Amino acid sequence: MADAAQDPKNERIGLVEKLGYGIGDLPSGLYLNFFGAYLLYFFVDLGGVAPAAMALMLLLSRVFDAITDPVMGVISDRTRTRWGRYRPYILFGALPFGLTGFAIFAAPDMSPGWLLVWAYVTYGLTMLAFTGVNVPYSGLLGVISPSTKQRANVTAYRMFFSGFAGIMVGVLATTLIRELGGDDEARGIMMTMGVFAALSVVIYIITFATTKERIPAVTTNTAVKRDLTTLLRTTAWIAVVIAAIFGVLSIASRASSARFFFKYVAGDDGAPVFLFLDRFGLFLTALAIGQISGVILGLRLQRRVEKSHLIIAGGIMKMLGIIAFSFVPLDAVWPQTLAQYVVGVGFGFLMVLSFSMFTDIAEYIEWKSGQQMTGLTVSASIFGVKVGTGLGAFAPGIALELTGFDPGVEQTAQSLAGINFAFAILPALALLPAAGAMIFYRLTHATMERVEHDMAARRLDEARSLQ
Template sequence: MTARAADRVGRGEKLAYGLGELASSLYVHFFGFFLLFFFVDLGGLAPAAVGLMLLLTKLIDAVTDPMMGVIADRTRTRWGRYRPYLLWGAVPFGVTGAMIFAAPEMSKGALLAWAYVTYTLTMLAYTVVNVPYSGLLGSISPSSSERASTTAYRMVFSSVALISIGLFGTTLVRVFGQGDEARGISMTMFVIAALAVVCILITFSATRERVPPARDNGTVSGDLLALIRTPAWLIVATAATLAPVAIAARAGSALFFFKYVVRDNGLPVFLFFDRVALFYTALALGQVTGVILANYLQRRFEKHHLIIWAGAIKATAILVFYVIPLDAVWPQTIAQSFVGLGFGMMLVMAYAMFTDIAEYVEWRSGRQMTGLVVSASIFATKAGIALGSALPGFAFALTGFVAGEVQSEEAVAGINLAFALIPIMAILPAGIAMMFYRIDRAMIATAEAELAQRRASAV
């Protein structure tokens, strides 16, 4: 499908759009890497308490994400429907994110309360920015191929965020902390928050919305009913919930795995990379490769078929990593790069499918509800990330983990469960769900042509 000249998104605009993902992904990856470690290993909180926090905040997201999507769909300003929220939400997004790791000296009960309040506020700010940002992808062009290409740029910046955390995360923590890990984590998060604000404002200023808003959006209840009656969305939402569990569980347990199972001393093993930095960098480089590969393959193959293959690659690589000896640094690094390859392919296809489904719903029902479709899909992804981030805490609590001590065999088994076995078990049903997806390239081409005619006649 070749896009018309008016529907094409320039490279500079795609880069600007991708910067918004850099902001969000720096938060997601930094939280996934350091949040559990900061509050459990450094703060002394119970693993299950922090895990429960990660899950309970998703109850709020279950309301606020779709609500934000509905609000954005009905917003009318000179900047469009979705872009204004990038302008209005950028600074709160930065401030609340910086607050999480800026906890002063306090009792464990007060620290837990601080974690709940600041993390909840950050997730609310994340919703205000990220839901409209993702909705913008659906209106940046009426062409599925242009949206898929823009999604690839977005996912490249997601990979850049992961590479940045892998390359510089532990190094910045060491430099800023000077022996105080908690201070190092806090200072590093301040830098990330400031960078995120700048990125979001650039995305606002350098993008545009090309799909005109509908004159009448209909009722909210009607939109919700149309959404839950769309089998394709239910399938993608199921996969979008399960697939992120794998990456989030591995991210949340990685520091524990290398500290307590591998018993790594934190010294560099290659240039300035320690084992943890090498682990994350391999994931990120694999993810970039997967993003580029998926962007090419989606022109020839169906998106849901590619997701199934990507999940198989990811699950197999996690299993291979698990059975490799603990001291085999480079074989583990290679296996981890294939985990990233599968993850990158899945990301590109999933986000492109979100906007395809929004277009499909508009074609079949006449309802323009991109924000709602995308926000509900994002909530499914966030729920998966939260579940994956919480599961290590529960696994550690059930198997007797004690912070700062030599772990028992049961505790080591709990870390391995969170790091390898839970991720594999989450990927398999996600792949099975995608086998029932029925929106193909031919159907999207038909939808695009008919919607273009409708919009032209409505002018």
């Protein structure tokens, strides 16, 4: 440990551990992508639940997360076991994560009112299990290495698998739903979610077994109130959270309304248009491939360009992609696919850089204040991502309700306008405050180099004092 603390730039994390940590984001990526694509559609279009009622449920779940995410961050920061602070939660939270996720779509035949109750209970439990695993998983990134460059490198593996989860949902979900469900689309969705849930449990066990925590816990921790006060006074954290909320809202609103767009606006009948992919599957796949491309490109460019500038550039790319998609004919499959790929590249920039920023902020706070609060910093930051996801599902639900959406029938001009608002207009507009927030992020390359150097010396002194 002393050598790593002395010169973190020389530390290298092995390929097995990078892959082991990176694949740990596949379960959350599968869940969030699948929920984004099918949750609103499953309960509203197939189950008959009122769009506004589902929208409210999704929003309230994020309010609940406002409490559970920071609490989980505080708990994991203060956990001390032979496996570390964060890794035990990944191991023991794996099975609840899988079971609750499957339960959402395993709803028995019931009235829309009771189906809404089912959604509240099962989705709430799933998000609680999600917090119990994903917050410690993200906190683990902050202690996997004292080197900001090594953490950024590991983040790239994480974001690759996050994007790969999107490809899996895009390529496999529509096909599995069709093959496993036959004429029963709801059953197909349930069975497909069961496959993803079982795979997620196995993956989390692999992540636990292949990773290490290299930054030792401090012997004492400050009061929770002081930690929260410090966080809320950190301008860089506020800037990244705002960017995450609006940047993810843009993608989530577009994803939540895409199934409605292709079915009711574009008139897609679900027939394959490329190999076994239908238009919706191709749409999701293009976004995911673009996201992976953005992760790779963002990782390379961040060595020479400030992270905040790259996020702004990514936002511009997303906006241009959304506009281009809207101006091509409805039946122009490949121009739409290319435009969606560009949107994905911009989203990849946001994801790989924002998660790297979260751990930089945690390191900066410890350098400036002496408070080690990686779990709280990251969990509070993830809350921003969840808020964006929740608002991205809430807004389409409200738009459908206000414009008179009626499931399973030909839509009025007003309801079609509501779908288009959620699918294109809102996602484009949300990118403006996301880009504006990055102006206030001031943790430059030079600043983080100084932080890393000083923290390495501090940790070396602490290690020597214990000898």
